Amino acid sequence: MTELETKIRAEAERLLSEHLVDVVVAFRKEDAPLHPQPAFFTQVDELQDLVYNGLCANNLANYLTRHPQETRIGMVVRGCENRSVNALVVEKQHTRENLVLIGIPCEGILDWRHIVALTGENVLSVEENGESVCVHTRENTFAFSRVELLHPSCQRCLHPNPISADVLLGELKPEGDPELMRLRIEALENLTLEERNAWFRHEAERCIRCYACREACPMCYCTECFVDHTEPRWSESGVTPAGMQAWHIVRAFHQTGRCTSCGACERACPMDIQMTYLTDKLNLDMIDAYQFEVGMDTTTQPPFATLTLDDKNRFITRGK
Amino acid sequence: MLTNTYQNPYLPTPMHVLRAYYESTDRTLKTLELSFDNPQDRLAFFRKFNPGQFCQLSVFGKGESPLGVASAAWEGDFVRFTVQKMGAVTKALHRLQPGDPIGMRGPLGNGFPLSKWKGKNLVIIGGGCAFSTLYALTKHVQHPQNRPDFGQIIVIYGARSSGLCMYKHDIQSWYQREDMEVHQAIDVPEEDWMHHVGYVPDVVKEVAPSPVNAVAVVCGPPIMTKFTLPALVQLGFPPDAIFTSLEKRMKCGLGKCGRCNLGSKYICKDGPVFSLAELNALPADI
Amino acid sequence: MAYRLPKKGLDQTLRAWAEQSKVFAPQKREGYAQFLPWKAGVELLLDEPHNTRFPPKAFLLPQSETLLTYNRKLNQLETPTLQISPRIIFGIRPCDAHAVALLDTVFATQENPDPYWRARREQTILIGVGCNQPATTCFCTSVGSSPFDHAGLDAIFTDIGEAYLVETFTERGEALFAGLPQAEANDEGQARSIQQQAEAGLTPAFATDNLKDHLDQIFDSSLWNEFAQSCLGCGICTFLCPTCFCFDIVDEAQRDERVRNWDTCMFRIYSLEASGHNPRPSRAERTRQRLMHKFSYWIEHANQFGCTGCGRCVRYCPVGLDIRAMLRKAAATPSEVVHAN
Numbered sequence: 001m002t003e004l005e006t007k008i009r010a011e012a013e014r015l016l017s018e019h020l021v022d023v024v025v026a027f028r029k030e031d032a033p034l035h036p037q038p039a040f041f042t043q044v045d046e047l048q049d050l051v052y053n054g055l056c057a058n059n060l061a062n063y064l065t066r067h068p069q070e071t072r073i074g075m076v077v078r079g080c081e082n083r084s085v086n087a088l089v090v091e092k093q094h095t096r097e098n099l100v101l102i103g104i105p106c107e108g109i110l111d112w113r114h115i116v117a118l119t120g121e122n123v124l125s126v127e128e129n130g131e132s133v134c135v136h137t138r139e140n141t142f143a144f145s146r147v148e149l150l151h152p153s154c155q156r157c158l159h160p161n162p163i164s165a166d167v168l169l170g171e172l173k174p175e176g177d178p179e180l181m182r183l184r185i186e187a188l189e190n191l192t193l194e195e196r197n198a199w200f201r202h203e204a205e206r207c208i209r210c211y212a213c214r215e216a217c218p219m220c221y222c223t224e225c226f227v228d229h230t231e232p233r234w235s236e237s238g239v240t241p242a243g244m245q246a247w248h249i250v251r252a253f254h255q256t257g258r259c260t261s262c263g264a265c266e267r268a269c270p271m272d273i274q275m276t277y278l279t280d281k282l283n284l285d286m287i288d289a290y291q292f293e294v295g296m297d298t299t300t301q302p303p304f305a306t307l308t309l310d311d312k313n314r315f316i317t318r319g320k
Numbered sequence: 321m322l323t324n325t326y327q328n329p330y331l332p333t334p335m336h337v338l339r340a341y342y343e344s345t346d347r348t349l350k351t352l353e354l355s356f357d358n359p360q361d362r363l364a365f366f367r368k369f370n371p372g373q374f375c376q377l378s379v380f381g382k383g384e385s386p387l388g389v390a391s392a393a394w395e396g397d398f399v400r401f402t403v404q405k406m407g408a409v410t411k412a413l414h415r416l417q418p419g420d421p422i423g424m425r426g427p428l429g430n431g432f433p434l435s436k437w438k439g440k441n442l443v444i445i446g447g448g449c450a451f452s453t454l455y456a457l458t459k460h461v462q463h464p465q466n467r468p469d470f471g472q473i474i475v476i477y478g479a480r481s482s483g484l485c486m487y488k489h490d491i492q493s494w495y496q497r498e499d500m501e502v503h504q505a506i507d508v509p510e511e512d513w514m515h516h517v518g519y520v521p522d523v524v525k526e527v528a529p530s531p532v533n534a535v536a537v538v539c540g541p542p543i544m545t546k547f548t549l550p551a552l553v554q555l556g557f558p559p560d561a562i563f564t565s566l567e568k569r570m571k572c573g574l575g576k577c578g579r580c581n582l583g584s585k586y587i588c589k590d591g592p593v594f595s596l597a598e599l600n601a602l603p604a605d606i
Numbered sequence: 607m608a609y610r611l612p613k614k615g616l617d618q619t620l621r622a623w624a625e626q627s628k629v630f631a632p633q634k635r636e637g638y639a640q641f642l643p644w645k646a647g648v649e650l651l652l653d654e655p656h657n658t659r660f661p662p663k664a665f666l667l668p669q670s671e672t673l674l675t676y677n678r679k680l681n682q683l684e685t686p687t688l689q690i691s692p693r694i695i696f697g698i699r700p701c702d703a704h705a706v707a708l709l710d711t712v713f714a715t716q717e718n719p720d721p722y723w724r725a726r727r728e729q730t731i732l733i734g735v736g737c738n739q740p741a742t743t744c745f746c747t748s749v750g751s752s753p754f755d756h757a758g759l760d761a762i763f764t765d766i767g768e769a770y771l772v773e774t775f776t777e778r779g780e781a782l783f784a785g786l787p788q789a790e791a792n793d794e795g796q797a798r799s800i801q802q803q804a805e806a807g808l809t810p811a812f813a814t815d816n817l818k819d820h821l822d823q824i825f826d827s828s829l830w831n832e833f834a835q836s837c838l839g840c841g842i843c844t845f846l847c848p849t850c851f852c853f854d855i856v857d858e859a860q861r862d863e864r865v866r867n868w869d870t871c872m873f874r875i876y877s878l879e880a881s882g883h884n885p886r887p888s889r890a891e892r893t894r895q896r897l898m899h900k901f902s903y904w905i906e907h908a909n910q911f912g913c914t915g916c917g918r919c920v921r922y923c924p925v926g927l928d929i930r931a932m933l934r935k936a937a938a939t940p941s942e943v944v945h946a947n
Contacts, residue, residue: 122742209669271636
């Protein structure tokens, strides 16, 4: 057990034993190597299963909307999860007073697929030691520096620290470099229209319509997603280019001003499809056009969810 | 038209709408009577058809919808369905006019086990638009050739209101028949309503049909079925003499697409008609 | 029959096949193993311990396929010609071929055989490569299969070092290897010991004695809620599963086509009825359906588990739900009264 895990367990134990929360949402030790599971602790004696490490790949804020507003939830949050929680509070999906956020300054999530690509399929365990990561496989042991195993979204992370946690465990990390995300998007923007189109098609064409990206995303909480709607039908349902492209582009648009760039969608995708380039582009547009970053507080509505008379677009002004 | 070498069970039979008329005053129920474009399709259909079976009706561009057959074979060379307006396909079915083309796959499913019911009294209990397959059953047993196969026939049919009662004129004529007993019910009292008022399970208790040498068959909305089955058990009907027709979301109708399973049974292929004894052995996944 | 094919002769063999058929073989693209058309010079992935990421069932049951086209003006229907050209899937793992044999019990049935499946199946030859070193996520031996299972295969390769031992099981498999030297007793002996070793390396992942009956008895258990708590409700486990076959039939009006698409019991809308009623309203019932289908209902349908232990659902579940652990937990859950209705 790491020092950080001890602290998290102690905090979870305090919250549960003092009846300050009904459930603690965190991670439990894995059944299959590389895959710690989101877990829901309601009893103190279950907490021995609680783990926290670089392989905890899900955005736990995703589970917020599964609970009624009255449920008092303690949740382990990293920078992105804290912002997702804030965004959900802004969208009235939970009451902030009923949340206790256990904040963890994040070292970044290790990309298990990258690990497998480098070490082979038969990983038995992963040992983290600060900036170094040791991977034990059935056949070998490999040593890496953490940064080379980070998930791409975490490499570009702007806000690794929880910004409004109720309890902060661990030492604050330096803020990320905003240029990294910008450079990636600019590189795509500098392509010709045909090249960009080819990039988009290439990513979308591997889609198997499993909707893991949707289900992994804390902001995709609609009871009925547009692709499941039958009257009218908004997109083809099969794995046709039209259907797959419609899904990817509309999913991204629905995230405008709502996505925290956590990358949970890409980490869930079974076909390794890149999709954060769409949401990151929209996030940059939100910054450039509205100086807006989602989830930095629990009150500011995303620009596209608000109506103001001084909006840049003229369509809201009658007669002009 | 068909270029593959196998009999293709996904290919609908071409049909035309022969008659289309509203069944309920609120226009949520519409009856379609369909005729076959090809005589060989008609022959193939009636060779297999048994009351209690259903068909997949196709509106091209909208999709398919499973509907119970509401006519008996002797009524003529057509197949009758009563369609409740619900989703995209049933809305499109409601727009059809006489002469319009339509596709049909079927008959599908097992239908009522009529040969096992020979010599028995029949207690036919229906509610809402699910009565349609029981209407087919009643029409079937009414035919002079079939009638001697069965003993006493009691029909209990409930609807929410008189305006939602289906096949009104025909059912009205059943009261004149000496070979059957009819009980109609609506949920709440209305002026000029001469029959029962109340929910179907209560009417069943009131009519109290005898379980001796009898089978009871129940088709209705889930809530009605849920309370009628125990009422029949209480009257002394054994579980293997109580039958019901189940509905679930269906696509292929062939036991392949997977979605209509109830435990290891597929409602489309192994049903839709099950005895209560069979249902008691299956998980409550409905 | 058993033949010996030296590894350096494989290219020539594939070349000869490719003159007669389309040949697909596992290759790495986008960073993972996929079945792609074989061309001279491509690098094959035959000794990776794991499977292609996307299951080869798609060769027989494409994820989306047109069932028929309709001409609304003429009121005419047309089905695709289904003139499938012959193809050879080389390098399929025994678990995936076993899955094809299982799916035959659904689609190649006596009554209402599926014409689309059958047309493809008849033209598809499956040549397996057995697994000398199963992966840590593999559990084929726990579900009645093995790293060198023959089910569904026309022939199987066993890697014996410098060469493959090729064993054929069907006439069409046999025809592909005519002219190769017959295997020597030594080759066969070597292959058997490799096969036994591979099998011995897999320990039972969960208890299968009475598994079906036990699952039937815990149908109403709260265990399913426990699994459902973390389950995302995505389609990964079922879409990547080589035995999952559920599909939806949809009209694509703009193309005047009726299409079938893979569907999954893990989606809410799969069982949602037009009335709004859903027999499986939450992830708990849906998770239960997935496990019950594979480990109880399949037994009743085909007297086999609907799982071949390929391990894809274990590897790619985004929340780390491991079907082996789920079944172990199920086995440890005390039985209750059988469906109290």
